[in-house]
Amino acid sequence: MTETSRGGGPAAVPRVRLVDVAREAGLSKTTVSAALNGTGRLSPEVRERAREAARRLGYRPNATARLLRAGHARLIGYAVGEYADANWAYMESPYLAQLTSATATAALARGYALVLLPATTSPNEWADLPLDAAIVADPVTGDPLVEDFLAAGIPLFTDRSVEGRPGAHWVDVDADGAVREVLDHLHAQGARRIAMVTPGPTTRFNAAVLETYERWCAEHGAAARISLCARPGNGPAVEAVEQALGGSERPDALFVVAEANPPLVLDAARRHGRAVPADLLVVCVSEDGSAVHADPPVTTLSLRPALIAEKGVELLMAALGSGSREPTGALVPTKLEIRRSSVRPASGSAAADAPADRPAG
Amino acid sequence: MTETSRGGGPAAVPRVRLVDVAREAGLSKTTVSAALNGTGRLSPEVRERAREAARRLGYRPNATARLLRAGHARLIGYAVGEYADANWAYMESPYLAQLTSATATAALARGYALVLLPATTSPNEWADLPLDAAIVADPVTGDPLVEDFLAAGIPLFTDRSVEGRPGAHWVDVDADGAVREVLDHLHAQGARRIAMVTPGPTTRFNAAVLETYERWCAEHGAAARISLCARPGNGPAVEAVEQALGGSERPDALFVVAEANPPLVLDAARRHGRAVPADLLVVCVSEDGSAVHADPPVTTLSLRPALIAEKGVELLMAALGSGSREPTGALVPTKLEIRRSSVRPASGSAAADAPADRPAG
């Protein structure tokens, strides 16, 4: 082992340490540290001398050593529970992709960086990471990762399933209100046979949606028409849409909760000879930007991932700041973006917004 | 300041340290450390005693302290250069989303975790992070982040633009070969007026694609028909597609390099009264899964993000392992997935390839 490889570390060049700079500058560690950090009361010339030496040697402080002193790493573990089997498949979901970016943005804005963790991480895998907190997006029921973080006493932000547990912070969407808004909207547009395409109760949100849908149907004396798509992805979603359209009693509106590319949903309708919105109304739960550019533009229910992320990080920061393990939580609203796909055109002529007062025959 | 808040840290409960466990177990730090790590030669009973004490106290080792000893954090900074202005917009791009997940997977498989960095990070923002290496996906020309990492001597994986620089490792796509494969395929299918929709030379890849396209056109005595879409996103891409289709001399094939949702491209063609593939062939550079489910399925050129990630991480690991700053690099192939949208149906036999405009059953 030569001089170029010391400490068994991977650095080919032995790294320049604070002492090296001090020696070079003819000063002490303390003085150089103060000079570089802009702390302490140093004469300008000494400060400059220290800086110059550091520059000359290409000194970069050892981040780990600083963290050890500081007592925190400003690092937050980030994992997505859903699709735990297909570890990173969630990046394909516009919702999860946006939630991830928004979370990263919100955390960064407060000086924290996100560490990407696979959903299947076991405690000893992240135990070596200096995490100040953790985030589990869309946890599955009884999510092991959630339990691990909670057990480890690491402040956690996830969904409402952790409500009330010490160190846990949740943000959830008002699924009930959202579903009612969608169904009421479709009903107002004349829909009487609203079918739902859903992955089933995979997440809290999906479970709540399903429940509210069934309740709403009961309240309105309508039959619940549910098409399940067992697996995530556009393929299964499109199949489920086709199944919903293919039934003997044709639905006059589709509420697609399973994440599907909106233009593909329209394609499926077209293949079944259904004109959207003339004889089929469509609403998708989606953050997919292509909804706007689809033909016709597709009405979407946005879960507002940016809002969720912002609120959650805020709660986490408050807890981190106070050191309190008091659980907190918040419910955030969704946003229904009404576009042409769910607005029944006035029969005969133009006026797009007129609600039909009777079901289309 | 009370006992419950020591060291100025955010922990409400003073954390249990190794000494605390040692005291509780009536052993020394060393012994407890060995017991918990499974190292050294300890009597089973002592080992159990230490473990029991640790469990009782809820001891969790301090990750930062371990890292300081270990000399590395097994953390890799990850940023995307393109869309540097819209910091996390890249998550919306299937290519970048897949590249990101694949990179995370490849790194994790080797015990490294990814830290999400915004493209606009300045050195002093990541200087506090104990990064062993960095990855900049799709860097812009003269990317500041790339320069910063290189200057800091942090091993870097990015594209070929860094070729030959110490500590830099690149993986790039064979853009020239890929473009020729696409154009030759379209030509073989009878296309003679192939238009290209591109964001322009925003990245190395896009620049190379443009150059090869122009050269190929020259070689084949064809006019280069280029539609630029200045901004990323489906909206601008669709506009550029429409512009390409709207020209006086109608193209008979479209090579869409700008990332657009394939079904949306087909929609645009339909609006212009063009039947795909009967009188317009379409190939998209895309990782969007909806291409498979589009009607007709769309031929795509896959840049194989998973392969790029795997290869790049491999190079990075080799460098990290050897401690060498010797630059390395690799060119990886693309994959043309030929689907109906780019296969000219044999005239006369309509059955197989005619787009279904009526439901099947």
Add this chain to the structure above:
DNA sequence: TTGAAAGCGTTACCAA
């Protein structure tokens, strides 16, 4: 104004 020394919590070496 500058510097020596004491930590931060862990692991590794070597002596007992």
Add this chain to the structure above:
DNA sequence: TTGGTAACGCTTTCAA
């Protein structure tokens, strides 16, 4: 088999 002691590289008292 166990435990004292010395690092890891930095920041921060506190004394000179």
